[in-house]
């Protein structure tokens with residue numbers, strides 16, 4: 001039975017084109033992000049999905065982000081499909097061995113998930129289950145390669161499956177990593193292992209990003225710039241001190257600090273809108289991935305200020 | 314070197330709650346270097362247990378605690394002291410403790426926690442550089458082990474969190490992939506880093522491991 005028939009039998013519908021289709025049509029890809037809740041109450045997630053589903057092409061769903069145990073990413077992805085959005089399933093190697101990753105992908109495939117973002121995952125002790133055993137049976141490059149094998153109908157044990165799968169495979173890269181050279185080698189390996197498009201870690205320094213893109217453009221992959229909403233000068237400083245691979249330049253911190261009291265988030269929205277405009281005007285990337293981390297409610301405002309309407313592209 | 318760390322004394326007392334008398338076993342090798350089971354520590358343990366009202370019937374400091382044949386010999390030589398003891402407390406690694414297990418029917422207890430296979434950096438400073446994965450890939454990585462020294466055991470290059478050469482998870486530790494990159498660059502062998510490393514075989518030897526050298530097999 002073809003997967004399309006399976007989807008029909010299970011009443012699975014895609015209200016939007018896939019990420020692959022959006023990129024292939026040459027459109028500027030806009031995605032948002034949904035962080036699953038801590039526990040079974042999904043009210044807020046549903047609100048966020050409904051708010052974003054027609055404003056962005058797709059929504060990433062984080063997978064126990066920062067090693068904090070949460071509602072499953074795949075379950076949230078299915079919820080996005082059920083409500084008429086397009087999910088981009090993040091899948092990490094931290095909590096599953098290769099068999100479990102394969103299971104998860106087979107499940108996702110038959111239920112209509114078309115894009116997966118392959119990650120190694122954060123370290124267990126940074127999260128809220130510090131005593132848990134970390135798996136890391138595979139890492140991101142091997143995961144990409146494993147999916148490519150499954151697309152040829154083979155599992156990682158070298159056994160034939162009864163049919164192949166097909167995903168649009170994504171990966172991430174950190175343009176601000178220090179040193180950058182080893183990071184670029186890894187980037188190249190991800191592309192060789194089958195990554196078809198890339199989302200970057202949060203970037204703030206547009207000149208540095210433009211420089212990075214000169215190298216990145218040499219590879220046959222589309223790339224979305226990752227943007228994280230600044231909500232205060234304190235948050236920017238915190239990220240500089242605590243989030244490796246993320247650097248907020250001083251002038252942006254000053255701009256945030258100069259905000260009127262209680263209005264810092266407005267400045268954050270303004271900054272992100274400005275960055276989106278520049279990325280589009282200078283054709284720096286093939287799209288943006290907007291991470292509002294808990295403030296998903298303001299994403300429509302960001303898009304409005306950036307004059308970015310996916311339905312008008 | 315097997316690196317050990319002493320258990321808290323309260324924990325040791327709890328282990329020995331049913332024992333009035335104890336025979337102590339030290340190790341002249343790793344546990345001596347780690348200061349967890351050498352002569353000084355065995356002496357100190359004897360004093361502390363005596364102060365708690367226990368009788369220490371005797372002790373032996375094994376040349377190498379994990380050598381089971383030697384241990385059995387030593388235990389035979391200390392037969393009387395062992396006989397008088399309600400329990401045996403072993404101040405070595407978990408392997409040494411289990412050598413003692415096979416040398417007596419008495420209850421055997423560990424005095425230490427066994428941490429890792431460590432290199433001795435200087436007196437009292439140990440670092441884990443190999444986790445005994447069974448399929449060594451140091452030939453590909455400039456003799457810096459990513460399985461062990463990368464916090465996530467990544468085999469195909471750094472995560473995004475490398476911070477000026479330090480690990481994103483613990484800024485006190487070097488990022489293995491920065492070290493590997495620097496070494497391979499020096500050797501003019503960055504092509505090795507570009508080569509895809511396939512998923513590891515985590516079962517090169519069925520657990521628990523057991524190896525018998527070919528030429529010794531006849532005598533088995």
Ligand code: SF4
Pocket residue numbers: 442443444445446447448449450451458459460461
């Ligand atoms: S690859 Fe690393 S863990 Fe495996 S044997 Fe070699 S040094 Fe040890």
Ligand code: SF4
Pocket residue numbers: 462463464465466467470471472473474475476479480481482487488489490491
């Ligand atoms: S910073 Fe380096 S050592 Fe630490 S997890 Fe990342 S790649 Fe591994």
